[in-house]
Every structure is written in structure tokens, then in C-alpha cells.
Amino acid sequence: MKIYTKTGDEGETALFGSGRVSKASPRVAAYGDIDELNAWLGAARAWCADAEIRAALERIQGELFVVGAILATPNPARRKGERFMLEEDRIAALESEIDAWVAELEELKSFILPGGGKAAALIHLARAACRRAERAIVGLGADDLPDTLIPYVNRLSDWLFTCARALNAREGIAETPW
Numbered sequence: 001m002k003i004y005t006k007t008g009d010e011g012e013t014a015l016f017g018s019g020r021v022s023k024a025s026p027r028v029a030a031y032g033d034i035d036e037l038n039a040w041l042g043a044a045r046a047w048c049a050d051a052e053i054r055a056a057l058e059r060i061q062g063e064l065f066v067v068g069a070i071l072a073t074p075n076p077a078r079r080k081g082e083r084f085m086l087e088e089d090r091i092a093a094l095e096s097e098i099d100a101w102v103a104e105l106e107e108l109k110s111f112i113l114p115g116g117g118k119a120a121a122l123i124h125l126a127r128a129a130c131r132r133a134e135r136a137i138v139g140l141g142a143d144d145l146p147d148t149l150i151p152y153v154n155r156l157s158d159w160l161f162t163c164a165r166a167l168n169a170r171e172g173i174a175e176t177p178w
Contacts, residue, residue: 016069017078026140031071033133038064040129044122053119053167056097060156063090067149071137076144086148094152094159101166108165111178116168123167127160 012020013028021028038061045057069083114124134153137145168175 016073018074026136027071027074027142030133030136030140031068033129033136034064034068034071037126037129037133038068040122040126044119044126047117047122048119048167050119050167050170053163053170056163057123060159063152067153070146070149074142074144086146086152088148091148091152091155094155098155098159098162101162105162105165105169109177112165113176113178114164115176116164116173117171120164120167120171120173123160123164127157127164130157130160 008023011023013023014020015027041057041061041064045054045061048054048057063086066083066086070079070086073079073084114127115121116124130153134150134157137150137153165175
């Protein structure tokens with residue numbers, strides 16, 4: 001199987017079960033932002049020495065494939081199976097991990113500059129990409145999206161912020177206050 005299809009050479013792409021749209025479509029931009037976020041997490045995972053956080057990042061990458069599949073499939077009737085399941089428990093899991101990491105950290109008393117170790121800095125980049133993806137998804141104004149989608153992406157950006165802080169703390173890297 002060839003990796004290139006040439007079907008996008010005229011500036012269009014296919015949505016699952018919904019025909020072809022411009023590559024400049026807001027929906028394509030939204031799932032493109034999710035794809036970029038996933039790539040940043042892959043880079044962070046490559047640099048992450050903490051096994052627990054590395055495993056959590058990999059889990060999130062899988063969940064982002066679900067988010068992308070939902071966004072690329074505008075017809076809810078076509079979203080069947082696990083590839084389209086973004087249940088409430090995924091949001092609860094993010095919140096639980098945030099709470100556990102916060103318990104490890106010193107209280108945040110000011111804004112901090114994004115950065116730290118290599119993996120944490122990449123996670124901060126992922127957080128910024130996540131916020132952009134969230135804005136793109138909200139901007140769709142689509143009523144065909146599951147009720148869990150926007151809360152999941154919103155909570156994920158909080159998770160990424162806290163994850164970067166936890167990783168820096170575990171690596172003994174001090175935060176830089178603003």
C-alpha cells in the first residue's frame with residue numbers, strides 16, 4: 001500500500017462518511033490541531049524518563065485518536081465502536097491524576113514560565129496546542145459532537161500543565177516564577 005494517494009492534491013480531503021471538504025475547513029483544522037497535540041506528546045514521551053508519566057502520555061495519545069476520529073466523522077450515526085468512545089470516566093481519570101500530582105507539588109503561588117526539563121517543556125508546548133485545539137473545536141459550534149468532547153479537551157490542558165509541573169518536580173528542576 002502506498003502512503004500517498006494524490007487525492008488531496010487539489011486541496012480537499014475526505015471526512016469519514018461525509019464526502020470531501022476543503023483542507024481549510026474548520027473541522028479539518030480542529031482535528032489537525034489534535035494531531036499536532038498528539039505529535040507534541042509523542043516527542044515529550046520520547047524524552048520522558050519517568051515511566052508512570054510516559055505511560056500516561058501514551059494513554060492520552062490513544063485517547064486523542066478517539067477525539068480526532070470523532071472530529072473527522074461529522075455524522076454521529078457513523079461513529080460506532082470503541083474508536084469513537086469518549087466516556088465521562090476519561091474526564092474523571094484526568095481529574096484524578098491532576099489531584100494526585102497536585103498533592104506531590106508545592107502550592108502554586110504565582111504564574112510560572114513554561115519550561116523546565118526537555119520532556120516537561122514539550123508537555124508545555126502540548127498544553128498550548130491543546131488550548132488551540134479546544135478553541136477550534138468550540139469554534140465549530142457543531143451540535144454533532146458528544147457532550148464529553150469539549151470538557152475532555154479542556155481538562156486535558158489542565159492535566160498537561162500539572163503533568164509538566166509534576167515531571168519537573170520529580171526531576172528536581174525548579175519552576176521559574178513570573
